[in-house]
Amino acid sequence: MQNLLIASQIKAVDAYTIQHEPIKSIDLMERAAEAFMQLFLARYTNPKTTIWVFCGQGNNGGDGLAIARLLYQKGYKHIKVFLSDYSQHASTDYLKNLARLEKAYPEIPIRRTLEEVQLSKDDIVVDAILGSGLNKPLTGDYEKLAWFINASKAKVVAVDVPTGFKSEGEIDPIYKGIRADLVITFQLPKINFFFPESGNALATFKVVPIGLAEDYMASLPSQWKLITATFIRKTIVPRKRFSHKGTYGHALVIAGNTQTMGAALLSAGACLHTGAGLVSACISAAGLIALNVSLPEVMYLSREELATTDLKKYQAIAIGPGLGVEESQQKLLKRLLQQNKPLVIDADALNICATQPSLQSQIPAQSILTPHVKEFDRLFGVHHNWWQRVQTAKQKAQELQVTVVLKNQYTFVCLPNGDVCINTTGNPAMAQGGMGDVLTGMIVSFLAQGYAAETAAILAVYLHGKTGDELAKTDGVVSASLLSANLPKTLKKISDMDA
Ligand SMILES: NC(=O)C1=CN([C@@H]2O[C@H](COP(=O)(O)OP(=O)(O)OC[C@H]3O[C@@H](n4cnc5c(N)ncnc54)[C@H](O)[C@@H]3O)[C@@H](O)[C@H]2O)[C@@H](O)CC1
Numbered sequence: 090m091q092n093l094l095i096a097s098q099i100k101a102v103d104a105y106t107i108q109h110e111p112i113k114s115i116d117l118m119e120r121a122a123e124a125f126m127q128l129f130l131a132r133y134t135n136p137k138t139t140i141w142v143f144c145g146q147g148n149n150g151g152d153g154l155a156i157a158r159l160l161y162q163k164g165y166k167h168i169k170v171f172l173s174d175y176s177q178h179a180s181t182d183y184l185k186n187l188a189r190l191e192k193a194y195p196e197i198p199i200r201r202t203l204e205e206v207q208l209s210k211d212d213i214v215v216d217a218i219l220g221s222g223l224n225k226p227l228t229g230d231y232e233k234l235a236w237f238i239n240a241s242k243a244k245v246v247a248v249d250v251p252t253g254f255k256s257e258g259e260i261d262p263i264y265k266g267i268r269a270d271l272v273i274t275f276q277l278p279k280i281n282f283f284f285p286e287s288g289n290a291l292a293t294f295k296v297v298p299i300g301l302a303e304d305y306m307a308s309l310p311s312q313w314k315l316i317t318a319t320f321i322r323k324t325i326v327p328r329k330r331f332s333h334k335g336t337y338g339h340a341l342v343i344a345g346n347t348q349t350m351g352a353a354l355l356s357a358g359a360c361l362h363t364g365a366g367l368v369s370a371c372i373s374a375a376g377l378i379a380l381n382v383s384l385p386e387v388m389y390l391s392r393e394e395l396a397t398t399d400l401k402k403y404q405a406i407a408i409g410p411g412l413g414v415e416e417s418q419q420k421l422l423k424r425l426l427q428q429n430k431p432l433v434i435d436a437d438a439l440n441i442c443a444t445q446p447s448l449q450s451q452i453p454a455q456s457i458l459t460p461h462v463k464e465f466d467r468l469f470g471v472h473h474n475w476w477q478r479v480q481t482a483k484q485k486a487q488e489l490q491v492t493v494v495l496k497n498q499y500t501f502v503c504l505p506n507g508d509v510c511i512n513t514t515g516n517p518a519m520a521q522g523g524m525g526d527v528l529t530g531m532i533v534s535f536l537a538q539g540y541a542a543e544t545a546a547i548l549a550v551y552l553h554g555k556t557g558d559e560l561a562k563t564d565g566v567v568s569a570s571l572l573s574a575n576l577p578k579t580l581k582k583i584s585d586m587d588a
């Protein structure tokens with residue numbers, strides 16, 4: 090798991106690196122500019138392209154000036170620089186880099202007013218006006234500049250952060266900053282890149298390492314974490330040599346209704362493909378034939394039997410996919426909540442909890458809630474932005490001592506200790522019904538196999554997205570059943586890798 094840091098912490102890491110590596114701040118800036126340039130050159134290979142480098146007067150602008158010099162050195166001879174010198178103060182390293190540029194390549198044109206700038210859609214703008222130092226919304230000349238660049242339709246590559254975009258905290262509903270096609274960000278992604286509202290400011294981002302002190306970064310307190318492949322590889326326990334079905338637990342999936350039996354089948358199937366030793370599906374009788382035909386390995390438990398069965402024989406239970414919200418399902422859920430056994434609660438089971446808020450306090454500790462945005466807002470109230478929504482998820486996870494899996498393009502796994510683990514696997518080819526049902530089946534499967542609730546949720550979201558990513562390399566759309574069928578391949582690949 091990688092700590093994500095806020096801008097003030099990154100500043101402290103910069104200072105620490107400068108002092109302890111040791112390295113001069115101007116050399117660290119040079120390293121950042123080189124890292125930016127390497128990625129830029131790999132993407133934009135035509136040295137004849139006109140590149141306008143827009144620079145502010147802080148360290149972001151300093152990066153821009155160094156980038157202009159380095160690109161020119163690499164043969165990109167159509168470089169032009171714009172200086173937005175709207176403020177009284179300029180950073181020391183900005184001034185040093187301005188002097189270096191003017192000395193090395195006096196022929197590079199430097200402009201200071203927009204009347205001198207003509208941008209065409211074939212040009213590239215390097216946005217180095219304001220970076221992580223943004224401390225108030227854009228106004229005046231900065232706002233005009235952002236508008237000018239956005240209106241030009243030129244391709245925009247932002248240095249570290251698009252000008253006007255906040256690195257963390259609530260994103261303003263109306264974005265006035267620069268819209269970047271690509272952000273090349275230093276060392277760590279900014280927390281706000283993971284919120285859907287960032288779509289107004291950037292199409293995509295890439296992280297480049299600049300050699301900041303890793304140990305120090307890891308030592309800083311942060312409740313924002315990134316789920317990493319290394320963590321997953323270290324956490325997955327390979328199947329044991331002398332093992333049998335009993336070793337991997339018995340999972341029960343309570344799901345499905347006449348018109349939504351597919352949800353139950355998808356969930357139970359994914360549970361099987363994720364490796365639970367035994368899987369039972371408690372579905373309405375209408376689905377029995379479908380279950381036997383499509384998932385012969387899965388056992389059937391009728392709704393009636395559920396009332397009398399000793400639940401102790403199940404190591405993990407999930408409830409909700411396609412369940413329905415009628416009185417009978419409400420009764421079923423209430424009875425289950427009273428058993429005080431942790432549950433994976435999804436879809437209609439969440440919707441029932443939303444209409445009967447008193448049920449929330451009855452959710453057993455260590456349970457896992459897996460809402461998508463609509464289910465989340467039904468359950469915990471309407472939210473106007475994702476920052477607020479994640480704050481609520483974090484608070485509820487702590488209050489109820491549960492894991493909240495808030496699903497989205499980037500899924501937020503909020504743990505009972507207040508940590509927010511962000512998943513970066515997954516892609517739009519997966520945006521199709523049934524995908525959440527598969528995830529629920531995966532989570533309950535990992536739980537049945539003995540992983541702790543938090544771990545089961547983290548493993549499942551990562552592998553779910555990873556499988557979707559592998560399939561999306563060749564397929565434009567990834568259906569839930571296709572993803573489910575490919576889970577064993579992903580598991581095999583991961584367990585074959587060295588941690
Ligand atoms: N050693 C370092 O500190 C490194 C910093 N790096 C770069 O430094 C950047 C951060 O630099 P700075 O901290 O100098 O900050 P910026 O360059 O982002 O901002 C500069 C100044 O703009 C002012 N400002 C903020 N919001 C404004 C607004 N809305 N309107 C007008 N003025 C505004 C601030 O008062 C600040 O002094 C990073 O994004 C990154 O590009 C990189 O060079 C890597 C190393």
Ligand SMILES: Nc1ncnc2c1ncn2[C@@H]1O[C@H](COP(=O)(O)OP(=O)(O)O)[C@@H](O)[C@H]1O
Nearest residue numbers: 461496497498515516517520522523524525526
């Ligand atoms: N664009 C996307 N990128 C990454 N993951 C996605 C995307 N669209 C959907 N998913 C994933 O698919 C799942 C959808 O869940 P949900 O909306 O509950 O589906 P359903 O109710 O149809 O089963 C979530 O895990 C979500 O993270």
